[in-house]
Amino acid sequence: MPGPDVGTDEPLLSVRNLRVTFQTRGSRAVHAVDDVSFDIHPGQHVGLVGESGSGKSVTSLAIMGLLPRRGATVEGEVSFAGRNLLDLSLRELRAVRGREISMVFQDPMTSLNPVVTVGVQVGEIMQQHYGSTKGEARARAVDLLDKVGIPDPERRVGEYPHQLSGGMRQRVLIAMALACEPRLLIADEPTTALDVTIQAQVLEVLKKLVADTGAALLMITHDLGVVAGLCDNVNVMYSGRIVESANRRALFAEPRHPYTGGLLASIPKLDSPRGSPLTPIPGSPTQVLPWSEGCAFAPRCGNQTEECVSRTPELEPDRGRDLRCFNPLATVDAGAVR
Amino acid sequence: MTVDLPPAGAAQPALVVDSDDASRGGLWREAWRRLIRNPTAILGALIILVFVLVAVFAPLLAPYEPGSTQWSGDVTPTSVPGPSPGHLLGLDRFGSDLYTQLVYGARKSLVYGVVSTAIGLTFGALLGILAGGIGGWVDTVVMRVVDIMLSIPSLLLAVSVAAVLGQNAYSIMIAIGVAQVPIFARLLRGSMLSQGRSDYVLAASALGIRRRRIVMGHMLPNAAGPTIVQATLNLATAIIEVAALSFLGLGESDPAIAEWGRMLVAAQDRFQAAPRLALLPGICIAVTALGFTLFGEALREALDPRTRR
Numbered sequence: 001m002p003g004p005d006v007g008t009d010e011p012l013l014s015v016r017n018l019r020v021t022f023q024t025r026g027s028r029a030v031h032a033v034d035d036v037s038f039d040i041h042p043g044q045h046v047g048l049v050g051e052s053g054s055g056k057s058v059t060s061l062a063i064m065g066l067l068p069r070r071g072a073t074v075e076g077e078v079s080f081a082g083r084n085l086l087d088l089s090l091r092e093l094r095a096v097r098g099r100e101i102s103m104v105f106q107d108p109m110t111s112l113n114p115v116v117t118v119g120v121q122v123g124e125i126m127q128q129h130y131g132s133t134k135g136e137a138r139a140r141a142v143d144l145l146d147k148v149g150i151p152d153p154e155r156r157v158g159e160y161p162h163q164l165s166g167g168m169r170q171r172v173l174i175a176m177a178l179a180c181e182p183r184l185l186i187a188d189e190p191t192t193a194l195d196v197t198i199q200a201q202v203l204e205v206l207k208k209l210v211a212d213t214g215a216a217l218l219m220i221t222h223d224l225g226v227v228a229g230l231c232d233n234v235n236v237m238y239s240g241r242i243v244e245s246a247n248r249r250a251l252f253a254e255p256r257h258p259y260t261g262g263l264l265a266s267i268p269k270l271d272s273p274r275g276s277p278l279t280p281i282p283g284s285p286t287q288v289l290p291w292s293e294g295c296a297f298a299p300r301c302g303n304q305t306e307e308c309v310s311r312t313p314e315l316e317p318d319r320g321r322d323l324r325c326f327n328p329l330a331t332v333d334a335g336a337v338r
Numbered sequence: 339m340t341v342d343l344p345p346a347g348a349a350q351p352a353l354v355v356d357s358d359d360a361s362r363g364g365l366w367r368e369a370w371r372r373l374i375r376n377p378t379a380i381l382g383a384l385i386i387l388v389f390v391l392v393a394v395f396a397p398l399l400a401p402y403e404p405g406s407t408q409w410s411g412d413v414t415p416t417s418v419p420g421p422s423p424g425h426l427l428g429l430d431r432f433g434s435d436l437y438t439q440l441v442y443g444a445r446k447s448l449v450y451g452v453v454s455t456a457i458g459l460t461f462g463a464l465l466g467i468l469a470g471g472i473g474g475w476v477d478t479v480v481m482r483v484v485d486i487m488l489s490i491p492s493l494l495l496a497v498s499v500a501a502v503l504g505q506n507a508y509s510i511m512i513a514i515g516v517a518q519v520p521i522f523a524r525l526l527r528g529s530m531l532s533q534g535r536s537d538y539v540l541a542a543s544a545l546g547i548r549r550r551r552i553v554m555g556h557m558l559p560n561a562a563g564p565t566i567v568q569a570t571l572n573l574a575t576a577i578i579e580v581a582a583l584s585f586l587g588l589g590e591s592d593p594a595i596a597e598w599g600r601m602l603v604a605a606q607d608r609f610q611a612a613p614r615l616a617l618l619p620g621i622c623i624a625v626t627a628l629g630f631t632l633f634g635e636a637l638r639e640a641l642d643p644r645t646r647r
Contacts (some may be wrong), residue, residue, distance in 0.1 A: 098546030102561055110537035115366070115559045125545050176545060
């Protein structure tokens with residue numbers, strides 16, 4: 001799947017030094033997202049990868065301006081088509097949300113309103129952004145449900161979410177997100193809550209519709225397998241910062257950051273002998289060093305040196321990618337991490 | 339890049355079957371289905387239905403005009419004539435037919451209960467939607483107002499309202515209605531707030547849906563359940579409170595216009611001689627309240643997500 005031509009035109013979304021701080025009274029401020037920068041060009045597919053708690057979902061909510069105003073401080077710049085989204089008023093943001101930037105959420109069980117029919121939920125987005133009448137919105141909802149591969153859409157528009165399976169509901173959420181053909185779609189772990197077989201189907205639907213509408217895609221996931229089939233560029237996050245940013249081919253061929261290497265090594269392989277144990281990354285994401293003191297990944301890292309726990313690594317260009325590591329993996333064989 | 343879309347139904351045959359069985363329909367229809375299978379709900383509904391029919395068809399059921407005291411000559415200070423062929427339940431102390439008075443009393447008691455609860459529900463829901471739907475300082479202001487209302491005893495409130503509006507049926511209904519406002523406001527605010535934190539609200543705002551639409555179209559239908567249940571339960575207490583306020587003499591000043599609470603008052607000084615004068619209206623009040631309570635409880639059960647399936 002060749003990615004669209006990248007890098008020549010202006011970025012559609014440009015995130016610069018994004019920092020999100022959660023501060024509750026009486027407790028220490030937490031930087032859930034720390035100095036994150038990346039670009040998404042029109043039509044480009046970008047992955048944001050990391051474990052739970054790495055700050056990827058908070059990044060997406062910050063881009064959409066959906067973080068609670070009380071308790072969360074968002075700094076930096078999120079410019080979308082030349083406008084800084086962080087400066088927009090609520091009214092201006094509302095015109096952007098759903099129409100220019102849209103979002104698919106993780107949990108299809110709770111992201112649909114249980115007492116409103118799916119047709120109304122899909123249709124009201126058109127009513128909001130295009131001023132469509134109820135009838136037009138319904139007709140378009142049928143059309144959209146058909147597009148996302150829901151059989152018998154005429155009947156399904158009148159049904160309630162609990163009458164649909166998880167996969168169907170996620171298709172409905174995709175239909176809602178793409179209703180106004182946004183220029184950017186943010187998908188926050190859109191397949192995590194689904195069975196593996198359904199995951200593949202839903203991903204195919206997402207892929208096809210994104211390709212059809214020419215939307216750019218920000219794919220937020222912990223699953224490198226999803227990224228491999230979908231993204232042009234990949235940003236790997238750890239503890240709120242990007243640790244490695246590369247195009248897909250380079251990242252999978254030669255992971256440089258030990259964390260990326262660990263993520264790749266933890267994917268079970270078909271050709272490994274039966275019964276051989278999985279290769280997890282040792283430790284848990286709670287064992288972090290604050291970035292101000294060194295590398296947050298150092299406590300779990302096999303390549304740790306004295307420098308890693310005494311100095312903060314910066315994101316620096318390294319062999320055609322950006323890397324935040326003093327002691328990266330050897331370049332030639334990615335197998336070293338196995 | 340073209341991909342053949344796998345039809346979703348192929349891999350999920352179960353759901354096609356699923357949609358044709360009892361789970362068809364929304365949350366409300368599902369609750370209705372559970373409700374009509376519940377014997378408690380049926381009993382409550384039957385009781386309510388009987389009293390409503392009696393109230394509606396009072397002129398057909400009652401043999402005499404309400405409040406007619408043509409037999410007052412038969413009532414002596416020591417005795418009130420009991421049941422006789424002409425008077426099924428005997429006379430009351432003013433010389434009216436007790437059965438007629440009870441039948442017309444159903445009318446008054448039900449109307450007072452329903453109207454006062456409707457007043458409480460309307461204003462309480464309005465405040466609850468404001469507080470829970472908008473939040474922030476609006477929430478703070480509204481809830482402080484409600485707290486102030488809660489701190490005034492409802493009886494005192496009723497007396498004050500009666501003092502301002504005069505001693506009539508309206509002041510009773512308004513007083514009882516106003517006393518119910520905080521109950522509904524707090525309940526609805528609480529469930530609105532919890533709905534406001536749900537994923538579908540976040541999803542709707544991520545798609546640019548207007549806040550007013552999210553509050554009225556998404557949060558309110560999900561939050562309304564407990565409030566509707568509370569309304570049916572409040573109907574029972576409202577009927578009892580109407581009786582209590584009439585008993586205290588705050589209701590209609592004309593004793594001839596029947597209302598169960600008023601009839602209890604009238605029975606006071608003849609209780610020794612004719613206990614049925616107090617017992618019969620008392621039983622009517624209790625049974626009506628029971629009907630609403632049973633129905634309300636069953637409704638609560640039907641809407642409770644924990645008892646589903």
